[in-house]
Amino acid sequence: GLPPAAVEPAGADPAVAEKAVGERAGAVRFLYAGGSDPLKGVHVVLEAADRLRGLPGWTLTAVGAAQYAHQRGWSADGLPVRLDPPYAPTELSGVLSAHDVLVVPSLMRESFSILTREALLHGLAVVCTDTLGPEEVVDHGRNGLVVTAGSSRDLGAAMRRLVQDPAELRRLRSVPDTRLTVPVLYGTVAGEGGARRVKPSCICGRSALFCGALSKVR
Numbered sequence: 482g483l484p485p486a487a488v489e490p491a492g493a494d495p496a497v498a499e500k501a502v503g504e505r506a507g508a509v510r511f512l513y514a515g516g517s518d519p520l521k522g523v524h525v526v527l528e529a530a531d532r533l534r535g536l537p538g539w540t541l542t543a544v545g546a547a548q549y550a551h552q553r554g555w556s557a558d559g560l561p562v563r564l565d566p567p568y569a570p571t572e573l574s575g576v577l578s579a580h581d582v583l584v585v586p587s588l589m590r591e592s593f594s595i596l597t598r599e600a601l602l603h604g605l606a607v608v609c610t611d612t613l614g615p616e617e618v619v620d621h622g623r624n625g626l627v628v629t630a631g632s633s634r635d636l637g638a639a640m641r642r643l644v645q646d647p648a649e650l651r652r653l654r655s656v657p658d659t660r661l662t663v664p665v666l667y668g669t670v671a672g673e674g675g676a677r678r679v680k681p682s683c684i685c686g687r688s689a690l691f692c693g694a695l696s697k698v699r
Contacts, residue, residue: 508561509539509644512580512605514596515587516545516567522586522610523549525633529586530562532637539644542580544568577603581650582643585609588630601625606653608639624655 515521523546530541540561547564549555557564568576577583583600585591585607591614597607598618607625609615619625626642628635643650 508537509582509647509650510580511539511541511582511584511608511640512544512576512600513541513546513584513586514544514568514576515585517547517549517552519549520587520589522588522630524553525586525588525631525636526584527555527562528633529584529637529640530557530560532633533641533644534560536641536644539640541584544576573599574603577605581605581654582640583607584636584640585612585615586630586636587612587615591615601655604654606643606650606655608636608643610636622653624653626653 513523513526515523515526517523523543526541526543527546527550530543533539540563542563542565543550544565545567547566550557550564577600583597583605585594585597587594587610589612591612594609594614597609597615600607601618601624607615607619609619609625609627610630611627612630616627619627621627626639628639643653
């Protein structure tokens with residue numbers, strides 16, 4: 482019953498975005514929160530940070546990356562890089578609000594990337610790799626930058642670009658319309674398909690694809 486283009490972004494509370502948006506000044510605060518899994522690109526972001534050595538005006542918080550740094554002998558000496566432990570889910574809003582740019586350097590093909598969407602909601606720009614999931618909401622040059630997966634050179638260049646051009650960073654930080662319009666879609670299904678009731682079993686994926694809903698339409 483749904484038309485081919487009936488897709489819906491993940492919903493969120495717009496009030497959170499209203500509190501998060503504001504003018505930010507000083508050093509550009511980058512955030513990486515992928516942990517020590519190489520598939521999340523931990524080595525790429527740390528190598529990118531090395532490429533920014535000597536450049537003033539930036540900091541990087543690498544959440545969960547200490548294990549990788551210890552195992553590989555990577556040192557943050559001389560760099561404005563902090564290796565933080567993982568944060569609790571209740572701390573997410575505070576962590577995001579304390580940063581300007583989320584870095585998503587994944588090597589693996591991401592199916593969704595919830596954190597990317599949460600960062601955009603909090604008014605952060607996002608620098609991500611071309612790994613599908615993040616690209617669905619990161620529009621290169623509008624609310625973030627998309628770089629080649631696995632390339633610390635490209636990632637470092639994108640980070641340098643935002644440090645050296647504060648005006649571009651201000652332009653890239655945006656908050657999308659996150660109002661949840663699922664009831665409108667379901668109303669369309671009921672109206673056009675003659676359904677009496679739709680009971681979704683789950684809502685998932687970037688477009689709030691209804692993976693159990695259609696079988697429930699009668």
